[in-house]
Amino acid sequence: MKPEFENIPLVKTGKRFEIEVNGHYAFIDYREMGHQIALVHTEAEPELAGTGAAAAVVEKTLHYIEDNQKKLLPFCPYVFAYIKKHPEWKRIVDERFEGYNQL
Template identity: 90%
Template sequence: MKPEFENIDLIKTGKRFEIEVNGYAAFIDYREMGHQIALVHTEADPELAGTGAAAAAVVEKTLHYIEDNGKKLLPFCPYVFAYIKKNPDWKRIVDERFDGYDKL
């Protein structure tokens, strides 16, 4: 994560994990089911395009949240799936029953 994103707080609403950067948002839509959190869609405001890090920062902060809260991840979002594939140490929080687990 780029240093400029490290001190930005992760905000959890009823359906999103979100960070705000210079008044713009990067977020992940999620569903929470007991001990699992399904991440379904990652998006950033167009004004954050080109930073290359806002989406990665919200993903990393969300993964830390999931781990810190003893939850298991279901990475349905293609961006999150690719992020974990690129950073395989995060596979530790993916639920082993996830359909694409063996592809990570």
């Protein structure tokens, strides 16, 4: 993640993980089921396009999942692609996830 995002806190609301950058948001919609967290959709407001904010919110969310001993279900195509690009994160993906072998 780019250094400018390192000190921005990750906020977990009832339905999303988000970061705020200069009054704009990058977020991931999620569902939590017991020991699993399904990441469904990642989005950054247009003002954050190309800044790395979406990647930052993904990385912060993956750390949250790992730190809380949860298993990831990466349904969001952006998160799935992020894990393919950073295969070290496959360690937190639930082995029963349908696309596990494609990561």
